[in-house]
Amino acid sequence: MCVSLPCLPRLLVVSDPSSRRAPSGLFWWVATIATLIVVDDLTYGPISWLLVKLFGQAVIVLVFVIYFVAQLYLVNQGIRDSPTRLAGALLDRLQLSRRSSQVADRETHIHEHVTGVALACVFSLLIGGILPPLLLWRRGWSRTAVQRVAVATSAIYASEFAMLHGWIPSQIF
Numbered sequence: 001m002c003v004s005l006p007c008l009p010r011l012l013v014v015s016d017p018s019s020r021r022a023p024s025g026l027f028w029w030v031a032t033i034a035t036l037i038v039v040d041d042l043t044y045g046p047i048s049w050l051l052v053k054l055f056g057q058a059v060i061v062l063v064f065v066i067y068f069v070a071q072l073y074l075v076n077q078g079i080r081d082s083p084t085r086l087a088g089a090l091l092d093r094l095q096l097s098r099r100s101s102q103v104a105d106r107e108t109h110i111h112e113h114v115t116g117v118a119l120a121c122v123f124s125l126l127i128g129g130i131l132p133p134l135l136l137w138r139r140g141w142s143r144t145a146v147q148r149v150a151v152a153t154s155a156i157y158a159s160e161f162a163m164l165h166g167w168i169p170s171q172i173f
Contacts, residue, residue: 048165060166064158071129071154072147078134079143094130111135120149121156129157 051059074094077087111131114123120132133150141149 044161045165048161049169052166052170057167057170060162060170063166064162067129067158067161068154071157072150074130075133075150075154076147078130079137079146091130091134094128115139117149117152121152124153124156125160129154 048059048063051063074087074090077083078091083091110123110127114120114127114132114135116136120136124132129150130153132153133146136149137143137146
């Protein structure tokens with residue numbers, strides 16, 4: 001089991017021997033990362049870009065706050081027995097079944113490595129601030145522990161999102 005940052009490159013090894021071929025394996029890892037980016041960034045990124053364009057750099061703080069609070073809300077809804085209808089729809093959207101089994105296998109492989117606080121924080125840069133705490137919840141972590149991890153992962157991902165879709169576009173446009 002991978003418990004430290006230096007062993008993260010082992011994530012590239014997938015149990016399917018046919019996927020270990022470098023060109024094919026590399027292609028499917030790129031496809032997996034691209035899929036994860038498309039799910040979120042191409043949906044909400046343009047909204048952030050538009051807000052920054054219309055209202056200036058001060059909106060970057062607003063983007064961070066909205067993303068941070070929304071992620072905490074969804075994690076708290078995700079650990080309830082019955083989330084609200086809106087939260088349920090958004091949570092289902094985050095866990096779409098992938099058309100490509102290669103992408104789905106690699107995404108599952110990433111999810112399997114979210115085993116503690118440090119790795120949840122690291123992977124929140126890639127899979128967002130909601131899924132890592134929910135993955136820990138599915139592994140039997142307590143509600144309080146999951147909520148604490150969610151604060152960290154939500155802050156990390158909201159910062160990344162605000163920078164990528166707020167600060168960087170404000171420097172370009």
